[in-house]
Amino acid sequence: MTQTDGHFVDGRRAPTETQTQRQPPTQAPTPTKTEAGRRFDALAALFDPTTFRHIEKLGIGPGGRCWEVGAYGNSVVTWLVKKVGPTGRVLVTDTDISRVASAARPPVEVRRHDVGAEPPPDESFDLVHARHVLVHVPDHARALQSMVKALRPGGHLLVEDTDPALQPLLCPDEHGPAQELANRLRQAFRALLAERGADLSYGRRLPRLMREAGLRQVEADVHFPLASPACAELETATVQEVRAHLVSAGRATDEEIDRHLMNVAAGEMDLATAPMISAWGRKARKA
Numbered sequence: 001m002t003q004t005d006g007h008f009v010d011g012r013r014a015p016t017e018t019q020t021q022r023q024p025p026t027q028a029p030t031p032t033k034t035e036a037g038r039r040f041d042a043l044a045a046l047f048d049p050t051t052f053r054h055i056e057k058l059g060i061g062p063g064g065r066c067w068e069v070g071a072y073g074n075s076v077v078t079w080l081v082k083k084v085g086p087t088g089r090v091l092v093t094d095t096d097i098s099r100v101a102s103a104a105r106p107p108v109e110v111r112r113h114d115v116g117a118e119p120p121p122d123e124s125f126d127l128v129h130a131r132h133v134l135v136h137v138p139d140h141a142r143a144l145q146s147m148v149k150a151l152r153p154g155g156h157l158l159v160e161d162t163d164p165a166l167q168p169l170l171c172p173d174e175h176g177p178a179q180e181l182a183n184r185l186r187q188a189f190r191a192l193l194a195e196r197g198a199d200l201s202y203g204r205r206l207p208r209l210m211r212e213a214g215l216r217q218v219e220a221d222v223h224f225p226l227a228s229p230a231c232a233e234l235e236t237a238t239v240q241e242v243r244a245h246l247v248s249a250g251r252a253t254d255e256e257i258d259r260h261l262m263n264v265a266a267g268e269m270d271l272a273t274a275p276m277i278s279a280w281g282r283k284a285r286k287a
Contacts, residue, residue: 035241040099042234043132044075047276050223051131051160052079054278058156060127063087067125067150069115069143070133071100081108091121116143124152131160132276135202140209148213151283157215162274163203164190167224170235172272178263182271185260188251189242206279215281224275231271232264239264 060066064084068077071094080090086107092100093113104110113121115130116137128147137143147157170186171179194200207220225231239261246252263269 035237038237039234039241040073042230042237044073045230046225046228046234046273047131047160047223048075048079050276050278051076051129051158054158054160054280055080055083055127055129058127058158058280060084060156064126065089065124065152066091066127066129067121067147068092069128069130069147070094071097071110072132073099074103076129076131077103077108091123091125093121115146116140118146120146120150123150124155125150126152126155127158128155129158129160132162134159135161135199138197140199140202144209144213148215148283153283153285155283156280157210157283158278158280159206159210160276160278161203161206162276163201164193164274165201166204166222166277167272167275170271171269172226173270178260178269181256181260182263182269185239185246185252185256188246188249189238191251192242192245192249203275203277206277210279210281214284216284218279218281220277220279222275222277224272226272227270231273232267234273235264235271236261 060080060083062083062085065088066080066084068080068090071077071092077090077092077100081088084090084107088107090108092103092108092110093115094100095112095114097110097112100110111121115133116139128150130143130147134140134143144159147159151157168187168190170182174180174183190198190200207218210218239257243252243254243257246257247254264271
């Protein structure tokens, strides 16, 4: 499985020994946790406020029943628990539940589940939410239909995914050699993702796909982080994980990657992520 920003091959899997044994250049900060953990923390810092804003708008409150699809960490789950309270329910599913196992206490249930290959849970929900999930599920259509099926009449689906093809640059303001190198490495990374089956333009299709799946009142917006410290943290962790793939594929040299990491650590570049498209819709009430 692949994800377009911050996750390579399988973002929920621990980095291999080859990926973790190489240290960054001396000028760059030394990691204190796995690169995957650093990425998840950066993604939460960048995108949690947008996710929370949308869920607030959808009106989820005490007693609500929620299905969180794809568990990269506890931040969204913890926030949902506060919203639904002790009378609510939050089901968290993923193919790898190691990062959220600690959250498995009422009203949270954690369950191993593949949304793109298995039937949906045998219950209905007021909210189904997936962030940075469908883009790396091989059977997009089945996963989307599964989530729609799990909604109660009047329930809401919120799907959020990045669209790297919509804005492919790491440095939109490419005014010098450091920025040029950053964009070239980003292009090399995305070429590898495309070779591994990542759909780099999936996010923009979400509104149409949700309407075709039968949802009503479908809307969407885009969040485009730029010049955030979390962008730099995400870039450093991502490059550290994928550098072996870039080098072995002949798309970058170790010297180029080391130079790029030093540039990022210097804090003088305005880094961006791929835009995250949030799309939401409502299941029709029974007549």
